[in-house]
Amino acid sequence: MRDVTYLRPRDLKDAVQVYRTTPGCRLLAGGTDLMVMLHARTLRPEPRAVIDLWSLPELKGIRRVDDMLEIGAAESYTGIIRSALAQQHVPALVAAARTIGAAQIQNRGTLGGNLANASPAGDTLPVLLAYDAVVVTDRRAIPVDRFFTGYRKTALQADELITAVRLPLGRQVVFHKVGTRAAQAISKVVMAVCREPARVAIGSVAEIPLRATRAEAALANGDAAGAVAAVAGDIRPIDDVRSTAVYRRAVTQNVLAELLDAFARG
Amino acid sequence: MRFTLNGRDSSVEGSGSRRLLDVLREDLRHTGTKEGCGEGECGACSVLIDGEVVNSCLVAVGQVEGRHVVTIEGLQSPLQQAFIEYGAAQCGICTPGMLLAAHVLLQRTRRPSEDDVREALAGNLCRCTGYTKIIEAVLSCAT
Secondary structure (H helix, E strand, O other), rough: OOOOEEEEEEOHHHHHHHHHHHOOOOEOOOOOOOHHHHHHHOOOOOOOOOEOOOOOOHHOOOEOOOOEEEOOOOOOOHHHHHOOOOOHHHHHHHHHHOOOOOOOOOOOOEEEHHHHHOHHHHOOHHHHHHHOOEEOOOOOOOEEOEEEEEEEEOOOOOOEEEEEEEEEEOOEEEEEEEEEOOOOOOOEEEEEEEEOOOEEEOOOOOOOOOEEEHHHHHHOOOOOHHHHHHHHHHOOOOOOOOOHHHHHHHHHHHHHHHHHHHHHHO | EEEEEOOOOEEOOOOOOOOOHHHHHHHOOOOOOOOOOOOOOOOOEEEEEEEEEHHHHHHHHHHHHOOOEOHHHHHHOHHHHHEEEEEEEEOOOHHHHHHHHHHHHHHOOOOOOOHHHHOOOOOOOOOOOOHHHHHHHHHOOOO
């Protein structure tokens, strides 16, 4: 770890250039994932350098862009939680951010990091799926439902970096996380649901955060009970240290039923 | 790299990718900041950067260049006496992080509720005693 070179680009343009021309480097933002892996030396290949994006002003901030809300890739969860714009337009994302870790992690964790790390348990990722968010990079815009390509794998090219996330305004999305305790828990099941258009997005139940397409089809037909039945066939849960497949399947159905019930009650 | 540590200019050598925690403890001999899990779970290594509480095991020291870092050695708060009076410490490993996280809460909220205190300290694990006396100590400092 002592040998890992630390690079701090001047601005986004510089960061893009350095990322393209430095072999064997990794991007660093709040460090909540990367610093753990760097210290434990679990990254393969082991990086020779890190490029620190944390302080780049181009990657910070929350703003309206046309009919979307744009959140900088390196904006912290605390920034999202405190943002009046986020509270007004994407309250489910604010709710998710509040369940991540605790103050120490919320002060450092970022949407760009959650996306790039692509953990199936990433708490914001089902929310982004339920909003049909768009991942903006230095070169293109990627719909988030095409972003996760495999276990911890993304559609990003080797030298491509996330600059922002855009979410549409005016969607009613609800969020629920099931963990062992209220704070500092990695999810057993984490879900976000949008009624119109019908979106059911779930984390910790497959190798990627996924859209439950059969449940969505039932929901689009107004069949809430059908959605709850169908969702069991959409997910691919496993037994691991946090939970079991049987538990996850049952809880996924229960959580979906609860969230749909909440919609029905208004 | 230069930064302010507890109000004084500080300068360290070596790669900016080193953990702030290690630089504080090994280079700067500020051993009040403890290492618990090294994974951002336990909060024992909590410090303040520009007034916000963070886990120093997750911060690369290059990221604090030009910033203000406060460790337990730099904290001056009625919380410290309250922790003594309420017996809010046993082994002491979690105590520096608890104090710094509670300090941030009291800076922001003059009269926190018990729920506010629990939420503010949710990232700090105590494995000795439970949290009741810690929470009582923090609440006793509400003005």
